[in-house]
Amino acid sequence: MDVTATSAVETLSYAQAAAAALATAMDADPRIVALGEDLGRGGVFGQYMLDGQPLATRFGPERIIDTPISEANIMGAAVGMALAGLKPVVEMRVIDFALCGMDELVNQAAKNRYMFGGQGRVPLVVRMPIGIWTASAAQHSQSLEAWFAHLPGLVVVCPGTPQDNHALLASALASGDPVVYLEHKELWGLRGEVDRGLDVPLGRARIARAGRDLTLVTWSRTLQESLKAAEELAREGVDVEVIDLRTLWPWDRETVLASAGRTRRLLVVHEAVQVAGFGAEVAATVAEELGCPVKRLGSPRIPVGYAPTLEAEARVDAAKIARMARLWLGG
Amino acid sequence: MAGGTDPADRGDRLRALFTTMARIRAFEDAAETASQGGVSAWGLEASGTPARVRGPLHLSTGQEAVATGVCANLRRDDLLTSTHRGHGHTLAKGADMTAMMCELFGRAAGTNGGKGGSMHIADFSVGMLGANGVVAAGIPIATGAAHALKLAKSDRIVCCFFGDGAINRGPFLEGLNWAQVYRLPVLFVCEDNRIAATTPTRTMTGGEGAAARAAALGLDTLTVDGNDVEAVDSAAARLSTQVRAGRPALLHAITYRFKGHVSVDPGRYRDAAEVERALQDDPLALARRRLSELGLGDEAQRIVDAARAEVDAALAAAECAPFPDPSRAYTDVLDTGAGRWT
Numbered sequence: 001m002d003v004t005a006t007s008a009v010e011t012l013s014y015a016q017a018a019a020a021a022l023a024t025a026m027d028a029d030p031r032i033v034a035l036g037e038d039l040g041r042g043g044v045f046g047q048y049m050l051d052g053q054p055l056a057t058r059f060g061p062e063r064i065i066d067t068p069i070s071e072a073n074i075m076g077a078a079v080g081m082a083l084a085g086l087k088p089v090v091e092m093r094v095i096d097f098a099l100c101g102m103d104e105l106v107n108q109a110a111k112n113r114y115m116f117g118g119q120g121r122v123p124l125v126v127r128m129p130i131g132i133w134t135a136s137a138a139q140h141s142q143s144l145e146a147w148f149a150h151l152p153g154l155v156v157v158c159p160g161t162p163q164d165n166h167a168l169l170a171s172a173l174a175s176g177d178p179v180v181y182l183e184h185k186e187l188w189g190l191r192g193e194v195d196r197g198l199d200v201p202l203g204r205a206r207i208a209r210a211g212r213d214l215t216l217v218t219w220s221r222t223l224q225e226s227l228k229a230a231e232e233l234a235r236e237g238v239d240v241e242v243i244d245l246r247t248l249w250p251w252d253r254e255t256v257l258a259s260a261g262r263t264r265r266l267l268v269v270h271e272a273v274q275v276a277g278f279g280a281e282v283a284a285t286v287a288e289e290l291g292c293p294v295k296r297l298g299s300p301r302i303p304v305g306y307a308p309t310l311e312a313e314a315r316v317d318a319a320k321i322a323r324m325a326r327l328w329l330g331g
Numbered sequence: 332m333a334g335g336t337d338p339a340d341r342g343d344r345l346r347a348l349f350t351t352m353a354r355i356r357a358f359e360d361a362a363e364t365a366s367q368g369g370v371s372a373w374g375l376e377a378s379g380t381p382a383r384v385r386g387p388l389h390l391s392t393g394q395e396a397v398a399t400g401v402c403a404n405l406r407r408d409d410l411l412t413s414t415h416r417g418h419g420h421t422l423a424k425g426a427d428m429t430a431m432m433c434e435l436f437g438r439a440a441g442t443n444g445g446k447g448g449s450m451h452i453a454d455f456s457v458g459m460l461g462a463n464g465v466v467a468a469g470i471p472i473a474t475g476a477a478h479a480l481k482l483a484k485s486d487r488i489v490c491c492f493f494g495d496g497a498i499n500r501g502p503f504l505e506g507l508n509w510a511q512v513y514r515l516p517v518l519f520v521c522e523d524n525r526i527a528a529t530t531p532t533r534t535m536t537g538g539e540g541a542a543a544r545a546a547a548l549g550l551d552t553l554t555v556d557g558n559d560v561e562a563v564d565s566a567a568a569r570l571s572t573q574v575r576a577g578r579p580a581l582l583h584a585i586t587y588r589f590k591g592h593v594s595v596d597p598g599r600y601r602d603a604a605e606v607e608r609a610l611q612d613d614p615l616a617l618a619r620r621r622l623s624e625l626g627l628g629d630e631a632q633r634i635v636d637a638a639r640a641e642v643d644a645a646l647a648a649a650e651c652a653p654f655p656d657p658s659r660a661y662t663d664v665l666d667t668g669a670g671r672w673t
Contacts, residue, residue, distance in 0.1 A: 076471020250668025
């Protein structure tokens with residue numbers, strides 16, 4: 001019997017899982033530094049805290065760098081650090097703030113290696129938390145993953161579980177490419193089993209629930225909602241296969257096409273606005289390759305409102321997912 | 332280091348500085364000629380002859396003393412970030428002229444393999460981390476590179492060139508503040524040619540400009556005649572010494588852009604008398620007069636002739652060099668998912 005001593009499974013939160021992955025990588029590689037606002041005291045979501053202590057206590061202020069509120073310079077400095085040999089982790093706090101650093105990410109980080117003809121690389125992990133965060137309204141709630149999937153030169157990752165937030169952050173740090181790493185703000189407290197020895201390569205989807213009647217592709221927080229919807233539908237006799245895409249670029253076409261080829265129906269679900277969302281790319285690919293029916297479910301094209309009644313309109317939850325599947329399958 | 336008081340030392344130093352200036356001037360003049368024709372632009376008709384250099388060229392003709400005087404105080408292993416008007420900085424930092432010309436021509440043998448052109452010219456082998464198509468974008472990158480050098484306890488420094496237009500963009504404030512907060516080894520150089528694209532900078536700038544803004548953030552500054560290469564050299568010597576000791580500084584060098592915004596722009600929007608005065612204040616002519624005063628007039632002519640010969644050879648090499656194979660469009664993008672384009 002095989003016993004893998006290094007693969008002890010523990011229960012961690014989504015935030016703790018990322019901190020553990022970062023600490024392990026920083027122990028192994030002195031080139032890794034992290035920079036952003038309020039990192040010294042553990043980050044505003046505690047995602048730079050491990051075992052009750054800020055990572056700055058363990059790695060010092062030179063490697064866990066507290067910065068001014070200067071998003072453009074945080075992002076641009078990370079590009080300069082990377083070109084000079086470091087592997088920076090950028091913390092943008094929420095993706096909405098990262099919009100102040102878009103030239104530095106889009107024109108610099110994503111382009112430098114190419115436009116300099118391969119001189120210099122930009123190994124960089126940019127953490128830009130996405131998603132609705134209760135009552136945070138229009139400027140702290142966006143899901144902008146499709147923007148970055150559209151840009152050559154960037155890898156796009158959307159972890160949906162504590163296990164993946166550990167394994168995918170480790171893979172992102174090891175990749176040597178500019179990685180846009182999009183955690184969901186309402187997942188920070190989600191607890192789950194984490195095997196620190198488990199390797200999850202970038203670009204590999206996971207079948208979170210096997211099923212025969214419908215392929216449901218999702219990522220990030222709507223994974224949890226989709227799994228709830230699938231359980232509800234199972235009680236009604238509908239067997240949904242739920243695929244957690246996990247990486248949006250490069251995305252796992254093979255796993256999605258194989259599943260949709262079996263079920264002959266694809267539903268893509270995401271919290272981002274449905275119009276021109278990444279679900280359109282997945283749906284169009286499946287329709288082109290397999291000719292089977294496709295549907296999308298995302299947020300309406302409205303800013304996220306403050307009042308609970310308004311916020312609920314922008315949310316994509318289990319009830320909405322189940323309703324759509326039921327209507328489609330004629331239930 | 333700037334030349335001492337010994338006339339022989341001063342002559343040696345000025346001869347070296349003039350050599351760099353003459354090489355930049357020869358390069359810019361040749362590039363300008365090669366870029367004419369092709370498409371209609373800036374109110375000019377297209378000529379029947381396609382331009383040999385197709386992309387926009389932002390020439391630094393008239394600004395040679397700034398690149399030369401500053402880079403003379405950098406080591407080869409120091410780092411540099413540049414602007415869209417970066418040929419002079421790149422040459423002065425030590426890049427190979429033929430490889431640069433090949434890049435302007437879009438050839439595989441270019442510094443960037445033909446992937447960047449003039450606006451993104453870079454030569455990491457001499458610490459030149461790239462020209463940049465976005466105004467002020469080099470500033471945050473320079474601070475990050477300096478941050479990395481400081482963490483590595485290196486004595487290398489970063490020199491960050493930007494124009495007078497850049498001081499009105501946010502990254503100027505963020506980057507200078509950042510350098511001061513972390514005490515980073517960055518020499519900021521505001522190469523002030525007095526015009527931002529086609530608009531006089533003074534009409535778009537509040538307050539006293541680059542040096543005053545830097546001083547407000549606690550940086551030490553010097554303002555210098557950017558057409559006097561010896562003045563730039565000695566100011567850069569002073570500031571680079573303190574930067575190497577870990578105190579960021581800003582040099583404000585005031586110069587003039589002889590040409591339009593791009594090489595096919597005749598710059599007709601400028602006051603003719605102003606341009607005429609500026610041409611009288613040519614930094615190369617000034618340096619050459621001083622060489623003559625030091626008895627080195629003949630040598631100055633030899634330097635100019637050699638620079639022209641060098642650029643002629645570079646042009647000849649670039650014109651017959653092959654373009655990159657189309658397959659190179661797909662390399663240097665990402666390792667993750669390499670080979671996936673749809």
